[in-house]
Amino acid sequence: MQDIKSTWHDTLEIIKVSVSPAIFSTWFSQTHLIKIDEINQRFLIEIGCPTSYIKNFIETRYFGLIQDSALKVLGKPCDLTFVVKENPVREKSESKSPSPLFETEENSEIITRALEKAKIRSNFTFENFAVSGSNQMAHAAALAVSENLGNAYNPLFIWGGVGVGKTHLMGAVGNVAIKKNPDLKVLFCTSETFTNDIIEGIRNKTTQSFRDKYRKLDLLLIDDIQFIAGKDTAQEEFFHTFNAVTSSGGQIILTSDRPPSEIAKLEERLRSRFEAGLIVDVAPPDFELRCAIAQIKAKERGLALDMNQIQMIAANVDSARKIEGTLIKIMTQLMGKKVEITDELIENIIGRGVETNGKNIKKDPASVIDAVCHYYQIGKRSLLGDSRSRPIARPRQILMYILRTDLGIPLEEVGRIVGGRDHTTVMHAVEKITQLATTNVQIREDMSKIKLGI
């Protein structure tokens, strides 16, 4: 195939000799070659002209000249066709001149300011909240509330374990409300801030300003309301705030780690008010949801992971926060060591164990061993023994995996606990289970059940 650019350049050089410079610069300088096709020992050349005036003129006046010149360059007879088309090279030279009218901001500044004032994080939105069976109900309820503040479900009480997305949902409602109307009075706070504000008010004799702050809100979002239990003044103040806000048509959303009926030392009148609204729970994310979360978070951080890698993370990490932690580790590895993302890298990071936040450290290896034995119905002796048959070896690998990743015990120590094995054996086991968990549902299920038994 002929090089289009150089062919046309050479042809133009020949034409340049035959015509006057004025004619050349007017008629030919803006033309370009679109394509060359070879048909039966002849070339078919398509020539683009910037305007139809130029096209008509050179087509009638200079057809022969172009044909002859092209023959000399290509060495074969040519047929010419002309079309009107702007030179693409020229189009590209568009530089960016300022055009503030088209820079879409959608009064983002006002919204950002309103979000800041309401203390809501702007990345808590419904768009980046992944939904599956475990949180579908809560999501639908929050969505309904955001569409019809104060009327749908008031209050909305969302409860569930750590890191399941309660705060995210609540923030999303606030985000939607502010985007709809930046003038809406919205406040997001934890029950601790609420309590502290009361104490501050009492100490500085400014309870009135406290009341102005809370009681005139259109949307009040309180995180971790369970901490209000047992604080009498705070409960009383909250009770009045609650009444003031709801009676003026405002919306209240609360989150907690347990349902109102299980919050000890909560005043009866508050409990009954909480129960008057809608109580929804959010269960820990299942595997598919974790995949979705990992995908969303990876995208937010600009991390390009393929499906297999996403699944590997989702299968081996059990909460949304830990997924985030894992991704951060991957990022630091990438930046620090300047390496590519590979399956091995991710395996390595998962295998080293996600930082435990003090919760798992209390468990001792013996109870894990017991749980594994109990789950698989095998004896402790054979589990820690020499048998390498699969029914024994697989549970042993799972045991090593749990000891390593969940309890964060060093490799050599794990090896010692599991019947004096070498640390490389432990490494292999962790790697093997990480792999299996990605693809094998059974292994994932076994693992979560064992963890429940610990």
Added chain:
Amino acid sequence: MKLQILQENLSNALNIASRFSSNKVQLPVLGNVLFSAKKSKLVISSTNLEISVSINVGAKVQEEGDLSIPSRVITELVGNLPHDTVDLETTKEQLKVATSSFASNVLGMNSNDFPKIPGSVVASKALTIKQKDFAAALMQVIFATSLDETRPILTGVLVLLDKSDLFLVATDGFRLSQKKIKLSSSSEKIKIVLPKAILSEIARVGGEDDLLFSIEEKEKQAVFGVGEIILSSRLLEGEFPDYEKIIPKSSSYKILADKEEVLRAVKLASIFARDNANIVKIKILKDSLKISAESGQSGNQETKVDAKVEKTGDFDLEIAFNYKYLEDFLHSVVGEEVQMEFSGPTTAGVFRDSIDMSYLHLIMPVRVQG
């Protein structure tokens, strides 16, 4: 070529045609107008390879033929002749121009070097628009086009045809003008961008005639016909910005004010604004506007303009604009009152003519610190 023609007709035609000839000296033939005598008409054509015109002028033709003649020379020559019949005759590449008391030989060029330009509109494919409406609409749109050649697409006007609505849109990235014209007939969807030059020429061609308008997609060319004048232009290639999404759907302030009063206030403000990046501030009060400007060197001023203010938001608004954009808009308004809609100091203001809702103008505010 040999013919008799009225000086007045010839001079008018040449005045129009000369504006289309190129004043660049790169190719002399483009600085020429083409005279061609056919049957009972003299056709005068001119082009600069971006736009072209061809005008039929009635004449008493004795001998057909054509010749191209330098535009400037012939236009000035004919323009200064008395109102009388003019004899035109060619001998080889010279044109003899004569009246009863005057004779001249003008050196011309072979007409073969003159580019071919459209000499008629195919009426069956063409769309009919009232020339008066179209010209008036163009005057409200063309001024908003960009002068910046780095984004060629913005130097043109978007012509959008949807059923029986014709939209003309122009923007330079800081302001946007949109005008809608209702057509008597409906047509298929057309979306093209035309260079500003051809549209200003169309707007200048007066008359009560209808405008015929057709597009040759393959040739990337638009052809217009108004009476005896045929104009054509190339289409601009490129993607026109998605303007519809930037037109604000709602606003928190709606203001109705007298056009002349606002214009006077803006002009007064412009005296000081010139030293200060052309910034004029509009503060919205309960039933008036306060238009002010200040300059570190020459002083400051403020004018109060009575206005009807409807507001839905509960924040006070002060919004700053480049006075040139305000002035341009106010000059384009036909009615006596202008309607302005604002939503905030950083969102585009919507400006309208209170009696003409088919005209919409957007101006982006200037961001002022503090």
